[in-house]
Amino acid sequence: MTAASVPNAAPALLPADTSIDWNRITRFGGLLALGLVFISLAGMPLGLNQRTVIEPVLSLGYLALMWLPFLAGYNVGNEIVLEGMEATKKGPRDLLGGLIVGAIGGVGLSILVLLIDNFDLRDPLVNWSPQLLEFLNFENGVGFGSWIWIPFCGLLGLAGASLQLMSQTMRRAVMTVILAVIVLSVFEFLIIDIVDPLKKVLYAQQGGLKWGAAIVVAILAAAFSLFGREPISQVRSNYNDATGPEKSRQTAVLIGLSVLALIVIPMFTGKITQELLANVGIFLLLALGLNIVVGLAGILDLGYVAFFAVGGYTTAVLTSSNRGEDWPSWFPSEIHWVLALIATVIMAGIVGLIIGAPVIRMRGDYLAIVTLGFGEIIRLLFLSDWLNGYFNGAQGITNIPPADFGIFEIKGTDPRSVFYLVLFFAAISIYVSWRLERSRLGRAWMAIREDESVAEAMGINTVNVKLMAFVVGAVLASFSGAIFATKVGSIFPTSFLILVSIIILVVVIVGGMGNIVGVIVGAFVLIGVLGGPKQPGLLQEFSEYKLLIYGALLIWMMLKRPEGLVPNARRSRELHQDEFLQDAWLKGEVDDAVPDSGDVDGTVAPA
């Protein structure tokens, strides 16, 4: 096949379609209706309704529904513009589309209102309640509630669609405004915690942005988006374009500033922020470790929480005064935190070897399932009656003392001290990850991730190298466990549910597997905003729906951004390769660009 045989003329065969795509509109509308009904019945609007976004007009409960028609209205007008084809002009057609999609979604809610009014399905559906009905009626009776959502969602869809008609700049400005208002109100507690005086300026007595403040914020955000973006993107593109020593210099400055900010900020903030940062840090340590196991070596370890547990329990046993009665008297007790840490790391390494040895010979899905089992086994051991004399079963080990470093102490009641400790270990973990990635061992990990049997044929001792990944991962997790035990002051089997493994895995995936910066951002966004398995995040109201949101985010990421939140160029390229190739194909550059697709491959001759 040569370039000549590629149908370059494809665009000419497809006339520009200006008619309304009813198929697409009904599909979007139907999905929207389902989405709205689902969110309502999942209880989100009611659960979130206590929280005001803009006083007195908008509550978080209504916002939980409103964003969806808006997004659907915008997206229905999105079309894939094929290379070489004229993009159809956006116009009334798109507005109409958005309006109809929104209205169809509204019909879904109207039907829900009528159904709730007439039938009682409370038994399977907990949220099928009079309160939900009230909420959906805007407390105005079923007569009002049964139709109001149709025009309301229609208008939201229309508003979303109108974004399509705007210039790029305008669209950005609008989005910035919306985002600024939402962020400011949703993160109210954090903002007050950081800058207390803002409380009076921005927020109403009973919570929520004052509407006046909302307008000011909106104007500032718009101004920033219109005029402030240029310098920032200048700086960024300067950084991206820089090479060699200049780039390293800028990177160093960037890292220095971030570290400085992380050291300085907690000095001025209240406990909420400090606590939050400490939690993020503990999970970041875990995520960095798992990133090596999953991201670099490609070992899908679903029982990673085991090492977190081993770290926590080892520290607890060695430092607590209440560790279970069966320990022999010669066994070190209530020793200094640093000594305990050393023992913890060694212990984690040993457990890593013990769990790793049988598991490492398996591949793919078998390995995932077996690690899942080991994760549970470790937790059940700590919980068991059999070892009750050592680990106190469900009562857990309490009285874990603060870590005493003479001039300062690290204890849970002072989350800032915990955060600094976490920061120190995170720095170590990040450095180690970074070095490993570029080492011979890191290469071997990546080779195994790509193709284990070929890696073996290259002379890589795959068993040992994979075990190393397990052990390094275990050690990083044990840091986290040690800090966690000291922070909480007590430790229970329920701190180490499978959920911890899953959430950390999500952090790694969302961050973009194998991407250190991405994992850091992922930890801040997921743990910081949504919260950890048990730790509340910024969106405390959302904690009930945390897993729902985690799941939705995971699906969305897999579909739209498999390279993670902060893609590095090379990973994004490999994941979107198909699209690049299609582009190339349309441009007629196909001859060399066609990839080898595995087993049936390479039938393309070079030009």
Added chain:
Amino acid sequence: MSDTDTRVPLLEFRNINTHYGAVHILKDVNLAIYPGEMVSLLGGNASGKSTTLKTLLGMVTPTSGEVVLDGEVVNDKPTSYRVERGVTMVPENRRLFKRLSVKENLELGAYLRNDKDGIAEDLERIYTMFPRVKERLNQKSGTLSGGEQQMVAMGRALMSSPRVLLMDEPSMGLAPALVQTNFELIQQIHEEGIAIFMVEQNANMALSLADRGWVLQTGRVVLDDTAENLLANPELQKSYLGGA
């Protein structure tokens, strides 16, 4: 093996039997590859060719018989031991590390080597041999065309500074136009003094280059002769060389 002389074979199979689970794959196989020669193993699908290579390299352990490297029985030596001593495989379908760059693929070929200078030298040698590869050093190897991938696969193998290359169906999946070029490359590598053990279904082509050949049928060596004689063998012509 009438031409067996006093030289020590580089690699040798003595009465090798291999099983996958309970299934008997290789049955009493005897082979010998001498330094610097080019030999070929022919056989239809699933006749055990790839298994032969994996057993030579130590990725599969024989159930009986001896694998001999430089006169030493290496049955219980790991793959790395054999790679260090100059045995390298170019796997079936090339099997590059697709999401790693071309450069990283080449470097992984030299995984067991510590001589920095030697590695740099060999890299240069590969760049001269395959200028195309040099142009694409930082590209993901998975995005290369089939022919380029073949070059990288060979380059990766050469980076281990081998004495014998075990090539598993090097022309499989290549466009006809590339097959010829590919064999020329193999010839070129051979001329540098590296022994080649080529597994092929494309028997005509393989035998036109090789000195000797074996024919494998359901795990048993049924023919063992010079390439010339094999090419002339009417039975072989009928069963293997017919369409190829």
